[in-house]
Amino acid sequence: MNTPLPQPIDHSARYRQHLLACGFQPKPASAWDARAAQSSWKRRHDDYSEAFLARLDLTGIATVLDVGCGPGLLSLPVAAQVEQVHALDYSSGMLDGLRAAIARDGVGNVTPWPLSWTDDWQAVPRCDLAIASRSLMVPDLEAALRRLDAHALQRACITFATGPRAGVTELAELLGREWVPMPDHRYPINMLLDMGREPQVDYLPESVRDLDQDGDGLVRQAVDLFGALDEDEQDRVRAWHARSPQHRFGMAPTRRWAFIQWATDC
Ligand SMILES: C[S@@+](CC[C@H](N)C(=O)[O-])C[C@H]1O[C@@H](n2cnc3c(N)ncnc32)[C@H](O)[C@@H]1O
Structure with a gap:
């Protein structure tokens, strides 16, 4: 008897199940407002932005959409290399930080958009490149990926967490807590494959302690x-x-x- 093919895997449903198992609660925008108020965002994230920008291919790119842009860690240096950046975030605190940087540096080609992943993006122009850096911990990951993809004329790029730092499981044991790791980069990679895309995967260096x-x-x-x-x-x-x-x-x-x-x- 022939062995039947395995059932196709519904990565979207598994992702949602994984989030439930972690007790994931989507953060309200106000949680990010509070974080934006903590100064020194840029200095603390310099290693990350350097590694990200070194891998970002801007060849032939004139317009960029940055979803979950925060205070502009990537929008601002990218704007120095392209014609126009559309920077989207649902946190007013984060966008205030971005606007302050735009005013301070006299940047004329970054447009902030106070929008979330699930708001109507019709007014936001489609761009050559769409990026979402560390901003994809959302309840419906597949919908977010499809949105990003649909808004990108040429290419799209995301970063997604891999695993926890060494020590997290040790600390969980020490506290006698059950700890379920959050969904990792395998989910978006598989979802993109299911969407008929060919994701290219690289890894940023381990973040500095x-x-x-x-x-x-x-x-x-x-x-x-x-x-x-x-x-x-x-x-x-x-x-x-x-x-x-x-x-x-x-x-x-x-x-x-x-x-x-x-x-x-x-
Ligand atoms: C870790 S920060 C990353 C900021 C920037 N992309 C970077 O890599 O430095 C996550 C950002 O995503 C935004 N964000 C999270 N969930 C969002 C949502 N549902 N819609 C829009 N923005 C969201 C937050 O407000 C925050 O600015």
Whole structure:
């Protein structure tokens, strides 16, 4: 008897199931407003932007759409190399940061759009290249990828988290918490393949640990990862922090970012 072919995998449904298993709650825009207010965004993300821009191919690109642009870490340097950038974000705090940078540097070719992944983008022109950097933790990933793809005349490019930093699982064990890793870059890669695209995958270097992170900073990150911690648990996190300079996560508990680009005009 012939072995039947396996059933096709519904990556979109699996992604949604994975998010549910992680207890994922979509962040409201206000959560990002608060983060934008923390100064020094640029300085803390310089290594990331350098690695991203080194891989971004702007050959033949005149217009760029940057979805989830934040305060313009990428929109602004990209604008120096193209005619026009459309920078879209649902956080007014992030866009205020972008507008301040535009005014400070006298940038004339970046248009901020206060829109979310799910708003109507009809007024936003389609661009040669559409990017979404670290901005795709959304409930419906396939819909977001399709939107980005449909708005890109030539190419699209995203970054997506790979796995957690070394130490996250150790800390979970120390706290006796069950910890389910968030969906990683395998999901968008498979969804793009199912969309008939040919994703090219590269990996950014491992993000630099913030060796200056203090015990309280690590406690705050542990709360982000595992939920509320009582006093005893907070003390255990501080003791773990004190045991080694490697016991710090810094800005992101992500080990490294996958850089995924594809042609949309094929
Ligand atoms: C980690 S920051 C990345 C900012 C910038 N792309 C970068 O790589 O430096 C994520 C950004 O995505 C935005 N974002 C998150 N969810 C969004 C949504 N549903 N619609 C629009 N923007 C969103 C946030 O406001 C934030 O500015």
